[in-house]
Amino acid sequence: MSQLQPVILSGGSGTRLWPLSRESYPKQFLPLVGELTMLQATWKRVAGIAELPPIVVANEEHRFVVAEQLQQVQAGPQAIVLEPFGRNTAPAIALAALEATRDGADPLLLVLPSDHVIGDEQAFIDAVGDARSAAEAGNLVTFGIVPTGPETGYGYIKAGSGTSTRPVDRFVEKPDFATAQQYVASGEYFWNSGMFLFKASRYLEELAQHHPGILAGSRNALASARQDADFIRIDGDAFAATPSDSIDYAVMEKTSTATVTPLDAHWSDVGSWASLREVSPQDADGNAHHGDVVAIDCRNTYAHGSRLIAMIGLEDTIVVETDDAILVGRSDRIQQVKDVVAELKARKLPQASWHRKVYRPWGAYDSIDNGARFQVKRITVKPGATLSLQMHHHRAEHWIVVSGTAEVTRGDDVLLLSENQSTYIPLGVTHRLRNPGKLPLELIEVQSGSYLGEDDIVRFEDTYGRA
Template sequence: MPERISCFVMSGGVGSRLWPLSREDNPKQFHDLAGHGSMLVNTVRRLKARPAGDTPVHVIASERHSERVRADLAGIDLAGGHAIFEPVGRNTAAAVAVAALETIATHGDGLVLVVPSDHEISTEEQFWNTVEKGVPAAEAGRLVVFGIPPDSPETGYGYIESVWKGNVRDVARFVEKPGLEMAKAYVASGTFFWNAGIFLFRAGAMRAAFREHQAAIWQKTECAFAAAATEVSGTYLPIEQYSTIPSASIDYAIMEHASGIAMVPASFYWSDLGSWQSLLDISPTDGNGNVVIGDVVAIDCERSYLRSQGRLLSVIGLRDVAIVSTADATFVGPVAKSQEVKRIVEQLEKSGRLETKFTPAHARVLQPGAWRERVAHWLFEETLP
């Protein structure tokens, strides 16, 4: 009988590289970007498709999205799992610590699989075949990551350098998003893989890694978890304790420091759908290589991502350009620079613009008092350490 794997979906991100479609109140994971349901629902269904073995599925999400999470997951059997809501975002290290703590509390030193909520993966069968290859290493106490064989010098992904050891490789080092020339060298070497952000481990092994490398994150997360309130709708972490957790990514906090990490090369197609370029690559196109969504008239355009939510968008003579128009904002730029949308979001936030936080549809239904309360809540979060 295959060992139980407790699965945790990290759904606290904003997806700012897909602005203006993705915003803080309606982020990327709740959108249907690949044409077959929301990214969150597709991720949960992929985890539930494990051929054999007990596989409870949990979702770690922002409390501000609790209603949306409950609506998306309505009618889906989580096999004993449930939603866990963060009052504020503290990055992926805290989320992974919560996953380990929940597993220890429920199943002891069991296997844990942590995945992002907003990635496109080719097939459930290939996904689970890859994960199961990492189970022996995880059972032996190693932290296991999954690498994507790169097919281009992508500068928007982190990389993993590995040493050949058969199906399971040793990780030599993690590398943050490189420049173009370095990315080309990585792809040519054959020893570098894209970091898929998927982790498999024993709960006790991750606890030991936190205690060695990030004791403060573990201790503060442990305190918050102990004070959490569990209701029928999910577990709610308390803001008083959770807001004190240092904010860090799991890669920076643990993976770049831990020893003996194993990597399994993925056999599935993968995309983080983190840019308009990635959506252009995976979406159905017209005869000229354009992705056209919504009320769009395109003449003499090639290899462009053209999307309108509402008003007519008419374009002519464009090549390799992304145009995304919503009710209150429009993005225009070369597809090759779509990874840099975050710079626009950062500039808007510095200017105090709310277009990065609220969609017009959500803003219209807020009563004046509720609007002020929501804005005050966001401003409070942004002052946290």
């Protein structure tokens, strides 16, 4: 019997849940339902049945966040495969299948998006068990969600006869409402979940038959990849030549071995704030609130924020607050948040992609104030972590230690600073910051100069390969 190996896809941008989810820190890295992030919950859901460590496919820009979050839940991945840019799911899964079979193994790949919510985890585990025999026999299994209503935002799968895993009759695009009603009433259709189970070799065989360009491109990209610590960095030029397509279009709709296993497990892809409200705990009036919220005479609302949110007389309304943005919208129109993000990008505003607090492999910085020719940041450096040796052409910096110990390289000098001590980094002087202690280092950085953008950094040495 083949061993089960999870493949976790973590390349999404997550802008449908703006302003909490952004391109630089999308929804899979957020604890939207429960204490674990969605990426962590995806692993924990299958940790008990996985017989091999997971393969994670992620965007290169998110590599350190992925590695840290997996480490926090003791995932210990076999590989973190880094895509330089997204090419959709068919190439991503091909990279994972090629990596899984590199040394002659042929595991069963349980392919899971990292941003789904599954309320009944035991039902999901049981469905995976039901699907294993079909996958062992060479079928490509997809998990079809038992529909709870005529949803028009999902693709559908029409199943053949049977009670458990059964042949796929056909895949259907997102229907209109009347058609969706017919699908649900028939009992023959399931929502397309985007989760799969199959042997690695079988996926590669079907890809070779139905879309050989994706297989060839993925193979070339992986062959030219380089190992970087725990990461496999895919070659950008080779990957750019790989056709972009989903696994549904490239393989599942064309293969004769597609089967579907029904899944009734309170599933959601959390594709909007409205759908997040539906899977969140609600009060008697249908309100789902996270944080410090005062709601008076409100019904069917969702509120999420770090500051106090007061709501009066609202119905079917979404309110989301972050450090630098507030979203307010009607539940039935909240999908138009994508138009907000598009407008922010057109205006070239950072809130389209970045949070005020930005995570780095060494820690994080939070831009707490700024104005003409100055910016103030709160910087946190993890124990033992080191920033790059760098310099700036257009700004000087003052560093004030709030807590912890800072080792500062400033030109030819090396300084050791403790709480309430400070130093000045003149414009054009090479410098580096390190936390030699066992506790986080907290400091305030005051920048002053003619240009304060993050691209005014010249790196000479870097622990994290950014020089």
